Amino acid sequence: MSDPNEDPKAPNTVPDALIQHIGSLALPELKSVLSYVERRIETLRTPIEEEIEAAAAGEVLKIEDHGAYALVRKHPPNPEGSGVNTDQVSLYHVRREQRMDGTESLHWVYLGDVHNAEQIRCKSCGGMLDKEAAVCPHCGTENPDYTET
Template sequence: MDGEAEEPVALSDLRAEAVALIDDLSEAELRATIEYARDRLQFVHPEVTEQIEARDGEEIVRIDDRGAYTEVVKRQPCATGCDECPHEPILYHVTEESQLDGTTDLHWTYLGRVYEG
């Protein structure tokens, strides 16, 4: 490599108008654009931790972002007539999975009970 950087090639998902605007920005404006784009992405597509909500009767005990997955501990209501309630909370690993239609869904993997005490 001769040390010279090659001109970047815009991704096909980026509109030509946006590429033209970005190409005319100064370094400071580019850095500000990157920061804005990161914030905008969080607004448009929130982190997994922000998508997790308790359903009726559930209690979210803890949510921890572990990078590749999100660890969620929650208590869930039992079936009517359960004589063993209350149970210990349950641990899940939650990941975001891309769907064929371009959307994403949360995938919950049951890991087991969390014993308190």
């Protein structure tokens, strides 16, 4: 086990001059650098909508980007052949997931089929969702009490 008071080992891909400069920063400055790096990563990464469109099996109908996650409505692939099942609309909660090797992938969670697109409000968190959803995509409450809107 490593010593928690010891400086972490820097990756070989980071220039020594940058490592030395970062090593000289105090905590508030390090937090500012971290915030800047996170914002910089967001400007360079492919928008989640584009990643979803590229990765989705079936036909994407609507993507609602909520920052940390997206809600996706789509027709699933036709189980009996090519094309999509236009009689069915499925709802998914999709977020980026960090892998152990440092790469990212999309994590899809099936929330249920949408049979009626009527919107309702979750009494637990107040978020809007489809009337037929079994799980609130905002707070994760299973079978939450709903109120019609």
